[in-house]
Amino acid sequence: MAREKCVLAYSGGMDSTISTVWIQENYDMDVVTLSVDLGAGPELVGIRERAARAGAIESLVWDVRDEFVNEYVFPGLKAGAMYEGVYALSTALGRPLMAKKLVEAARQVGASAVAHGCTGKGNDQVRFDAGIMTLAAHGEPLRIIAPAREWGMTRDEEKLYAEKAGLELRQVGNDQRVYSIDRNLWGQAIEGEDLEDTWQEPPEDAYSWTKPVSETPDKPVEISIGFEKGIPVSVNGSRKSGVELIAIINDMAGEHGVGRVDHIENRLVGIKSREVYETPAAIVLHSALRALETSTMSREQQRVKQSLSTIYSDMVYDGRWFTELRTNIDAFMNSAHEYSTGDVRVRLHRGSCVVVGRRSPFSLYDFDLATYSTTDSFDHESATGFIDIYSLSARTQARKQTNSEAR
Ligand code: ARG
Numbered sequence: 001m002a003r004e005k006c007v008l009a010y011s012g013g014m015d016s017t018i019s020t021v022w023i024q025e026n027y028d029m030d031v032v033t034l035s036v037d038l039g040a041g042p043e044l045v046g047i048r049e050r051a052a053r054a055g056a057i058e059s060l061v062w063d064v065r066d067e068f069v070n071e072y073v074f075p076g077l078k079a080g081a082m083y084e085g086v087y088a089l090s091t092a093l094g095r096p097l098m099a100k101k102l103v104e105a106a107r108q109v110g111a112s113a114v115a116h117g118c119t120g121k122g123n124d125q126v127r128f129d130a131g132i133m134t135l136a137a138h139g140e141p142l143r144i145i146a147p148a149r150e151w152g153m154t155r156d157e158e159k160l161y162a163e164k165a166g167l168e169l170r171q172v173g174n175d176q177r178v179y180s181i182d183r184n185l186w187g188q189a190i191e192g193e194d195l196e197d198t199w200q201e202p203p204e205d206a207y208s209w210t211k212p213v214s215e216t217p218d219k220p221v222e223i224s225i226g227f228e229k230g231i232p233v234s235v236n237g238s239r240k241s242g243v244e245l246i247a248i249i250n251d252m253a254g255e256h257g258v259g260r261v262d263h264i265e266n267r268l269v270g271i272k273s274r275e276v277y278e279t280p281a282a283i284v285l286h287s288a289l290r291a292l293e294t295s296t297m298s299r300e301q302q303r304v305k306q307s308l309s310t311i312y313s314d315m316v317y318d319g320r321w322f323t324e325l326r327t328n329i330d331a332f333m334n335s336a337h338e339y340s341t342g343d344v345r346v347r348l349h350r351g352s353c354v355v356v357g358r359r360s361p362f363s364l365y366d367f368d369l370a371t372y373s374t375t376d377s378f379d380h381e382s383a384t385g386f387i388d389i390y391s392l393s394a395r396t397q398a399r400k401q402t403n404s405e406a407r
Contacts, residue, residue, distance in 0.1 A: 020054035039185025053166035069242035080309035088282035090187030096321035099131030127319035187279030220349030230337030253280035257351035
């Protein structure tokens with residue numbers, strides 16, 4: 001009988017290369033590696049060779065950037081998904097798609113297990129495991145292997161495995177920091193090293209997508225972003241695919257020092273952790289869309305959207321992507337953005353991103369109603385009648401239940 005197979009989520013890095021060997025030895029399974037390209041991710045060149053050297057029998061490399069942007073990032077943008085108001089959920093939006101691709105690959109190659117490199121302390125293990133189990137609920141059960149959660153290796157054992165995997169252990173100087181980084185097109189998350197001291201400012205070498213304010217250009221730059229039904233479709237008047245548009249805005253905003261986030265975050269597993277993010281395009285696009293909404297949505301739509309945003313953000317963070325409720329909220333968001341079409345002008349300068357203009361054919365802003373000039377069409381007379389009825393219950397209560405004007 002053929003050996004059982006396991007599909008391993010493979011970044012090409014040290015841990016996932018070691019895992020390739022570890023799974024063969026500890027589970028007596030053949031390993032098929034799967035590397036997905038979510039944009040701006042790890043170098044994919046030479047990744048097949050590295051996997052083969054570690055003994056993988058096959059390595060799949062899938063470009064899923066368009067799917068990531070259209071089915072995960074943009075729905076998140078439309079839903080105003082910002083965890084705790086600051087984190088654009090870059091990693092959290094990528095995980096469910098990776099889980100989906102792992103299950104697809106497992107079915108394709110006839111594997112009985114899938115594996116990922118998460119440890120037992122983070123959110124990502126929850127997102128992977130919950131996603132995989134939910135998506136695999138119909139077919140043959142899939143076993144989930146998480147080497148880094150299971151192995152408990154010492155540095156020496158790691159070395160041994162690295163040798164078996166054909167890897168050179170990187171020599172790291174004492175003064176060199178090695179952060180734990182996860183990145184995709186929507187942003188990068190940086191953890192570890194000096195960042196674990198919450199009092200200390202993140203060292204400059206933690207950042208790589210954004211310039212420090214001291215090195216940003218003296219002159220501001222303005223960009224105009226075109227939206228159709230809540231989806232960004234153009235930059236400065238030229239139409240772009242989602243993937244291109246995000247890459248362009250990441251570069252422009254990063255150049256002006258926009259996109260740094262330093263946050264103490266509530267993890268799902270109960271730990272508070274210091275997280276540093278660089279999400280330039282996400283910050284620009286969220287600010288721009290929010291500005292457009294203020295003119296195209298009614299006050300009540302804005303309020304309901306806002307309250308659903310909080311629920312949605314927590315759901316994405318908590319690994320509840322593949323749920324009916326998330327689909328339900330997406331349906332609301334799609335409907336609420338029916339008229340979010342128009343342009344927003346954003347100025348980038350010295351680390352700040354400021355909306356300086358917005359327009360839409362569906363804007364609810366009516367100049368003649370809002371103006372204090374002579375073209376004013378607002379009926380001032382009817383305001384008194386409105387206030388009379390509007391304040392009726394307050395006046396009645398004051399008359400019946402309080403005995404003086406003093407409060
Ligand atoms: N705290 C973030 C999240 O839970 C990012 C985790 C990314 N992992 C990393 N190795 N930096 O979504």
